[in-house]
Each structure stands twice: as C-alpha cells, then as structure tokens.
Amino acid sequence: MTTPGSDLRVGSRFVIPAGELSERFSRSSGPGGQGVNTTDSRVELSFDVAHSAAVPESLRARLLERLAGRLVDGVLTIAASEHRAQLANREAARARLVMALSEAAAPPPPPRRPTKPTRGSKERRIAAKKRRSDVKKKRRSGFED
Known part of the structure; x- marks a missing residue:
C-alpha cells in the first residue's frame, strides 16, 4: 500500500513523482453521522497525463487515446469517498489511479x-x-407420429 505523499509506481512502466499529483478535499456524502458535515474526507486526485514528465513519450499517445473519455484537458481525475477517513480515501484514490494508468498502458x-x-x-x-425442430414439431396440435 502506498502512503500519501510518496511516489506512485505504475507497474514496471514508470513512476509518478508525488509533486505531479494534485489532491483536493471536500465534504463527502454517505456514512459518518454528524462528522460527515464537518470533515473533508472526500478526495479528488488529479494527474496531468498530457504534460507529465514522468510518462514516457512512447506511452503518452496510448494513454491519451485509451483514457480519452475520462480526461479533461489532458488531466485524469479520480474521486474517492467510500471511506469515512480521509487517509483511507487518499489511498483508495491512489490505488484507482495506478489501476487506471496501468490498464491504459498495457500493450x-x-x-x-x-x-x-x-x-x-x-x-x-x-x-x-x-x-430442436423435432421437439417443436411434436408439440404442435394434431401431429401424429
């Protein structure tokens, strides 16, 4: 499991430095009782695929093509809000980002x-x-064999 603030390894292909990741926090819906109204546990993790120095040029076109439906101006954003703890949501978002990039980078x-x-x-x-035809023929009314 990666810890927030550390570099992300995407398979054996490349490593994303922590500085190229952008995190935003907001209030989450769902479980948490009164705490959900005050805690910024939802995480939006963004990574600029189009302009990242970490992405090898040989993979950039493939990533941009396969992730085209999920990119906004070349930026991939992953949201996680399924956990009550912000740290757990940060780890979930990072895991999903690695999964999305490794699937898109696959040959x-x-x-x-x-x-x-x-x-x-x-x-x-x-x-x-x-x-099957014989079975249906036999079901017809008036059929005598």
Whole structure:
C-alpha cells in the first residue's frame, strides 16, 4: 500500500513523482453521522497525463487515446469517498489511479487469427437444430407420429 505523499509506481512502466499529483478535499456524502458535515474526507486526485514528465513519450499517445473519455484537458481525475477517513480515501484514490494508468498502458492484445469451424462442430450444430425442430414439431396440435 502506498502512503500519501510518496511516489506512485505504475507497474514496471514508470513512476509518478508525488509533486505531479494534485489532491483536493471536500465534504463527502454517505456514512459518518454528524462528522460527515464537518470533515473533508472526500478526495479528488488529479494527474496531468498530457504534460507529465514522468510518462514516457512512447506511452503518452496510448494513454491519451485509451483514457480519452475520462480526461479533461489532458488531466485524469479520480474521486474517492467510500471511506469515512480521509487517509483511507487518499489511498483508495491512489490505488484507482495506478489501476487506471496501468490498464491504459498495457500493450494491445495480439490480433485475432480468423479460424473456420471444424466439420464436426458444424455437424453437431446441425444435428442439435434438427433435434430442436423435432421437439417443436411434436408439440404442435394434431401431429401424429
């Protein structure tokens, strides 16, 4: 588990220095009773993907493309408010940020090689359809075998 204020390692790809992360705190909804009205436990963690020196140039385009729907002006923002404690929310936001960046930085899967169904699988499919057709025929009213 990372501690707030420390650098974040995104897989084996790169490390985000703590100085490039921006945290904002606000009041959270949810459990906490009267304390929820006074405690700034919600955390918004922001990371500028487009302009970060920590992101290798070889990965920047892939990250920007895959995270396009979540970025605002090249900045990825993660919000966490599921815990009552601010520290727990900070750790949750950092974990989610690392997860989002590592998923986006993953290399694309190898292209699928198209294959054709085998003769046996075609025959099994046709036989199953024929059995199903017979079952439905027998259900019809007036059918005599």
